[in-house]
Amino acid sequence: MGTVDAMSSHGEYLKEIEVNIIDRKLVVVEEEPENIRAIKASVKVLLEGLGEDSNREGLIKTPLRVAKALLDGTRGYKQNVNDIVQGALFPEAGLDNAVGYAGGAGGLVVVRDLNLFSICESCLLPFQVKCHVGYIPSEERVVGLSKLSRVADVFAKRLQSPQRLADEVCSGLQSGIRPDGVAVVLQCWHIHSPEVEINCTSPHSLSSKQDIQGWEKILVSSSSGILENQNGDFWVDFTSLLKFRGVDVEKARTQPSINRYWCPYRHLHASCNGHSTPEGNPLIHRAPCKTESPLYAMQNAVSMMIQSLGDDPSRKELLGTPHRFVQWLMNYKKCDLESHMKMNGGGSVQVQDEFWSELNIPLQSLCEHHLLPFHGMVHVGYFHSKGAEPIKRSTLQSIVNFFGCKLQVQERLSRQIAETISLILGGDIMVVVEANHICMISRGIEKVGSSTATIAALGRFSNGPTAKATFLHSISNATSA
């Protein structure tokens, strides 16, 4: 056995691998790459900080899944624009005997509505991007259309803020394809919920500012070359073509800028893990958590994660990130039902005859397989004695929040909500949960728009079709209304 360097036949250096030749078999000794090992160790610290047993079956592979997803989500650190556009610049004649712009000689080319995902450098949560890219060909050369998307993705797959992402895509294309000008407009959506101190010790603390379905939205732009003058003709052409698709750049511009603080977690104060803060005085921020506290260990773990992804945790924009990420994550700390939840009823078994439903109760939770949020609506159907007061919506919301605010899978969440409500209202309960899982859209499979529904049906709802059908019908009516 020995360690040798591997090269491709084109002389390209591959990597140092350990090999062993036994019986004419080349045995490649696979070691887990150092960055995966480091991220897995960090995720274990986070799971334990949440009070979870990182060895239980549902969680045992979570560190590896998170590591792979994060490395995939930041693969852009290892890519560069020239590799992508090389060989994808095609000669394309300009005009023959005519005055104007067309083809390879200045005819504007725009690709609109590219769906991308990026990771917010302030809080490490994914944000969604609709990217619009335009350029003005020069020297009778055009670039393959898909390369505009691939180049944008190189920069999206890093820890980013919207404006920097726009600037980097723009300058990457300008230097990679050397056109007469480049324009980039990004619409970005950031998952929302910071005002919601969903804390399992106080399930009633939902603030009225909560808007789980609504995401923070921002529009940013960047341009270079002859598109740099955003009062010029070419910029007007570009924005006109976006307007055909319902994107009004000028209108978005006139709205007050929320750029700097678009990340809803941005206001949380900076790191307490000993790194100096933008204000330059680490002592001020050390106070909230001591070095021996689990929070301190969790924040250090997040710093390690950032480093393993290929970014610099001491970069100014990242200084507060470990603190913010951990603060967000601690919303989902494990806690016991018994010690925190005070039920106002229980085990009522009398026949209850009136059908009631409570629809569209907002839900936010955290997928235990990927440590990424899922969010949506819960619909509850039940039977109740004629004349009795129906259960309060706020009580149902508390139950949903209580089970949402921990590591979850949607199937379990649906069952737990149904079982808990049945303690209050008796055994005839049906719960439908509809949710969007960020893990379905921000990783490799990128299934934008997919949505998961689960059903838990107890008692009368499980025995006969009528009650179930009535309830499903009531949801359908409410949804299409």
Place this chain on the structure above:
Amino acid sequence: MGTVDAMSSHGEYLKEIEVNIIDRKLVVVEEEPENIRAIKASVKVLLEGLGEDSNREGLIKTPLRVAKALLDGTRGYKQNVNDIVQGALFPEAGLDNAVGYAGGAGGLVVVRDLNLFSICESCLLPFQVKCHVGYIPSEERVVGLSKLSRVADVFAKRLQSPQRLADEVCSGLQSGIRPDGVAVVLQCWHIHSPEVEINCTSPHSLSSKQDIQGWEKILVSSSSGILENQNGDFWVDFTSLLKFRGVDVEKARTQPSINRYWCPYRHLHASCNGHSTPEGNPLIHRAPCKTESPLYAMQNAVSMMIQSLGDDPSRKELLGTPHRFVQWLMNYKKCDLESHMKMNGGGSVQVQDEFWSELNIPLQSLCEHHLLPFHGMVHVGYFHSKGAEPIKRSTLQSIVNFFGCKLQVQERLSRQIAETISLILGGDIMVVVEANHICMISRGIEKVGSSTATIAALGRFSNGPTAKATFLHSISNATSA
């Protein structure tokens, strides 16, 4: 140098590779895989059959691009369901002291609106799929949600028909995760245009049935286990959850079945490349093209391609495919402007003062980089003498068809349309082309919904902002109307 087999440290067999150790460097001898080589050779035959020079710069890498795209689009032949679901089955408790279905004990789980792409086995063009999958967990085990999407994709990435795809996804999930039941509903869209004999020798032959924007649509379903009874309660739950997302399975059912012939090319008669046909008499079908004809060589090349992708060209459903694919492709045969196009005007230079526009002229063409269709709308703006007759829409449509019916890039197409119209109407012409490129959505990057716009601006449209702005504004008004 020697050939050795490579094994990973887990003992998994990798592949036979040629290696050479020089100066402690392991040199891996890279050879182009046989299937890529074979597909490249086939694509060259097709390009030459279209009358193109396969060595011109825009086409020189087309065979490799097509080979990679096709292999990526059919990667499912090399995947299997068990590899995907292995390790992704999680224990999930059923109900605690209650009667009903929930969690790991029969609580229906549905993932809706998964966007996939597949390749039509009848004509080799891609078709778009919106996939809805449900299953009923058994034995207190649930599967990671993203696996439902990954398993569906294994079967989508093959040469398919909608019904077989639904059946294979269903049985793949049934045997892979062994739940109490599986249900699959697919909405499929097939690119359309077969009635449109867009033939460059007769640019006026557009049939009135043409509906370039409209795609053929079909809804199919498949189910197993306790979901098999499509009159049963569980099936009703499943379809109710789809109805929340606007998918009405029952309504689609009552419409007349177009299943067998959903591919618009399906009616074209079968192969003339010597393979026996479903009717069993190869002689009948040999008549139309002789073995020495270029069409025969092209069809053989397509058969070779199918074989290299890992399917069997003599499989019943594939027998007519080479013939159909070549017949479709020949719509885009190269031809000269001069020999076929009779212009009714030319080079008029007087000042023309009235602004005219003709919007939303349908376009269909073939991307020369990937041999995949792109389709959309052309908008034309021009100046014309007061009182004179405007150019006929049918003339503009002919020009668009003429330049659409060959291998193209959108930038060139825009320029050629503008230049040609300027021969008829003088030098003040603007052309905006908006198109969806199938190559942007059916390959690796899968940017569903992206759309490319290009501008060619001649004469007065290029000199000052007013004419251009007026024209862009008129498109904007028409689009939002």
